[in-house]
Amino acid sequence: RFLSSASSSMLTHGDEASTHVDANGVVDVNPPRGTRDFPPEDMRLRTWLFDQFREVSRLMAFEEVDFPVLESEALFIRKAGEEITQQLYNFEDKGGRRVVLRPEITPSLARLVIKQGKSVSLPLKWFTIGQCWRYERMTRGRRREHYQWNMDIFGVPKVRAEAELLQAIVLLFQRLGITSSDVGIRVSSRKVLLAVLNMYSIPEHLFTQVCVIVDKFGKLTREEIEKELMSTGLSSEAVQGIIEVLSLKSLSKLEEVLGSGVEAVADLKKLFSFAEQYGYADWICFDASVVRGLAYYTGIVFEAFDREGKLRAICGGGRYDKLLSTFGSEDIPACGFGFGDAVIVELLKEKGLLPDMSRQIDDIVFPLDEVLEGPASSIASSLRKKGRAVDLVEDKRLKWVFKHAERINASRLILVGNSEWERGMVRVKILSTREEYEVKADELD
């Protein structure tokens, strides 16, 4: 007897350590808090989504890479107060090593690029789809794991790289049936904020900290943002200046405030002109409030959002030209994005774009008598060798088999019966047309 999910939840209160086994030693059948199982129908949807990620990666000529989900904690120790590093799923292993279930992919990518060193020629265009983790007090009841598709380009210093990544994102949306009226991509550059800090002679060491605070724009009230910015020691004049510039939504206004010839403006102008050439200009818009919450971004940053404003960011990314030197290596210019598997599915549901996820099988082979189980096996085997997906069924009544064939959308039902088999024949039923005929068993394909 298994506990139902309801009764098992009585075993665990809040987030303090709780048993996953009840008083009678019966295991709670739910997965650990904040994690998901993928039973067949959910797994078909996930596989379909990941196939779209892979197909876009192929179209963009990216190579697939992979890493352990377990990483050294050292890869993620950053002092900028990011949410992602305050929620590390970290622990000490039996060897006394400080390790984490990775919260993101980019540091692993950087680690591998450094490890590969001179043996790889730039530019590198790599992608991966991997599970990422966070340990959050369950008070907010949020998930603790999700899968992320990551696309990263190493060795391209110019905004061509960002233009390529934006095309990948737009291609993905288009493959899913999402249009630029459903989704937009906000684009800015951290160099905008850097220019503002320079205008107020704010020391650059405050840069990442200010970025992490400003990333909460829209999540916190203006007063809360002002308070957090002031707490870093910024003058109220500088705080007002930052908020004024970050509220800009027009590149020409930005140029007026920052002056022409500022690198941030030049980069963004170049990127928007690329967008026209690629044909995705109607997907992107300048929004100076976009800074993204990761400390290591240094240039263009972007995030996709649903225009109805009901959901969290769908994906996001940016340039991180100085990440490798934080690991003690020579810097290599880089940019990339992460695209989670959860928000996009919520959006597809909202838009009625979830694909049909029912099963599909080519053939069901069914022996009408148990003495024919052997012949049924050889028929199933030869069909499989010809590439047919075959469900070999036995110990069932024929009525059940017909129901089953409907349930799994089988194309054909191959019945192995005594009278036919004596003549080396089998009976074939085409389930879509109800057509039925006999065929020589060794001519079945």
Ligand SMILES: Nc1ccc(Br)nc1
């Ligand atoms: N970084 C991160 C990891 C896991 C989840 Br769920 N969300 C964000």
